[in-house]
Amino acid sequence: MTKTIILLLLLTGTLFANSTQKVSLQLHWKHQFEFAGYYMAKERGFYEDVGLDVDIKEFDFGIDIADDVHQGKSTFGLSYASVVLEKSKGKDIVLLSAILQVSPHILVSLKSSPIKSIKDFKDKRIMINKSASHSASFISMLQANGISLSDMEPLEESFNINDLIDGKTDIFTAFTSNEIYVLEKRNIEHRVWDPKDYGFEFYDGILFTSNDMMKNNSLMVDNFTKASLKGWKYAYEHIDETVDLILKKYNTQNKTRDALLYEANALKKLTYYKNTEIGEIDKIRYREL
Numbered sequence: 001m002t003k004t005i006i007l008l009l010l011l012t013g014t015l016f017a018n019s020t021q022k023v024s025l026q027l028h029w030k031h032q033f034e035f036a037g038y039y040m041a042k043e044r045g046f047y048e049d050v051g052l053d054v055d056i057k058e059f060d061f062g063i064d065i066a067d068d069v070h071q072g073k074s075t076f077g078l079s080y081a082s083v084v085l086e087k088s089k090g091k092d093i094v095l096l097s098a099i100l101q102v103s104p105h106i107l108v109s110l111k112s113s114p115i116k117s118i119k120d121f122k123d124k125r126i127m128i129n130k131s132a133s134h135s136a137s138f139i140s141m142l143q144a145n146g147i148s149l150s151d152m153e154p155l156e157e158s159f160n161i162n163d164l165i166d167g168k169t170d171i172f173t174a175f176t177s178n179e180i181y182v183l184e185k186r187n188i189e190h191r192v193w194d195p196k197d198y199g200f201e202f203y204d205g206i207l208f209t210s211n212d213m214m215k216n217n218s219l220m221v222d223n224f225t226k227a228s229l230k231g232w233k234y235a236y237e238h239i240d241e242t243v244d245l246i247l248k249k250y251n252t253q254n255k256t257r258d259a260l261l262y263e264a265n266a267l268k269k270l271t272y273y274k275n276t277e278i279g280e281i282d283k284i285r286y287r288e289l
Contacts, residue, residue, distance in 0.1 A: 020048070021220060024055040026065050026074035031058055031250040033235075033263040034177070034205065035078070036242045037099065039250055041231025050223035058252060066091045069210050076209050076224065080105065081202040082134045092211045096225045097279035098203035099232060100270045102196050103137055104176040105204065111189035113170055118145035118193060121152055124170040129157040132173045137195035137202040144198055177266035181259055203281065204270075229279045236271065239264045 027035050038056055041047050047054045057074065059065075065077040066086035070093060077093075079086075081103065087093050107126075109115045115124065118141070126149070132138060133149055142148055155169050161179040164172040165188060174180060176194070183190050195202070207228065214221050235242040243260045255263075271278060 020051055020053045022053045022055065023075035023220070023224060024057055025076045026057045026063065026068055026078065027059045028065055028078045028080065029059050031246065031252045032178070032255060033243070033246060033260050033267060035250075036235040036246065036264065037232025038228055039231070039245060040235045040238075040242055041227045043245055043249075044231065044234060046227040046230045046234075047224070050227050052220070052224060052227065054224070066093060066208075069093060069208065069213075072210065072212075075213060076207060079206050079208065080131055080204055081136055081206065082131050083206050083208060084136075085134060093208045094211055094214045095281060096207045096209060096221065097229065098281050099205035099207070099279055100203060100267065101273040101276045101280070102201050102270045103135075103204035104178075104267065104270055105132060105135060105137065106174055106176055106180075106195070107138065107171050107193040108164065108174045108179065108183070109171050109191050109193070110164065111191055115170060115191065118142065118147055121147050121171060124152055125155050125168075126152045126171040126173075127155045127157050127163060127169045128171075128173045129159075132157075135202075137200045140200040141193070141195040141198045144200075176270075177263040178259075180266075181262045201273075206281075207279075225279075232271070232278055236264075236268050239268075 025038055027038075029035075035056070038054075042054050042056060065074070065079055066083055068074045069077040070091050076096075077083075083093065083095070087095075114120060121142070128138075128149070133154070139149075152171070157173065158168075161172060161174065161182050163169050165183075165186075171193075172179070176192070180190075180192065207225065209221055239261065243257060243264060246255075246260055247257060
């Protein structure tokens with residue numbers, strides 16, 4: 001009798017293990033608090049609770065996330081608002097949620113520079129990557145002030161704020177949650193050119209999957225999305241615990257605790273901007289992207 005019970009338990013355990021579905025999430029940057037909700041959904045067992053074994057993949061240069069999801073190399077992807085352009089080009093993708101209701105993507109210059117307004121961007125050097133150069137928020141902000149990227153001298157993006165500090169560029173593409181921390185910490189006076197201050201509010205941290213995945217695995221996609229949002233809610237309600245986890249398991253950029261706390265609080269404001277429900281994508285705002 002005892003042997004029969006043990007055998008049944010073993011069989012039940014095997015069946016449960018086999019029911020776990022492996023999926024992957026491709027991040028659009030290196031590990032940091034920007035992806036904390038997904039870390040917490042994994043570490044706190046929210047994904048496991050819905051039968052998912054999630055592989056969170058750190059970004060590497062050369063990866064085309066929309067293409068990877070379109071081809072099934074990744075189950076889910078994260079992107080900036082520019083992913084909407086990929087969709088308009090025929091990429092087989094479906095937008096699921098937007099963690100950041102307003103993008104932290106900004107342009108920054110030093111107060112010591114002659115740049116006093118956006119009109120002064122003309123003929124200045126700008127470090128901006130391909131994704132940012134297609135950003136609707138930047139393009140809209142510039143055009144509203146009679147400037148286009150073609151009016152400036154583009155430089156290859158180094159992703160190093162020291163290039164702005166050292167005078168290697170006049171304008172730098174930055175995140176309010178990352179590079180601004182460095183400037184403030186070093187007491188370097190700067191000017192922030194934020195699209196939202198000019199009336200251009202666009203989503204960021206957009207979670208998406210392919211149309212095929214949605215069509216053939218709609219329950220799994222729904223479960224992943226809900227578990228992820230649960231992870232985000234937990235991360236913001238337990239910032240100290242979340243930062244401890246990142247420092248222990250996901251700190252490939254060697255960020256300090258202070259930097260991660262700064263990032264967490266900056267992103268929390270953008271996530272709950274105007275008291276919006278976490279992850280919400282409004283149809284009217286989506287059409288404006």
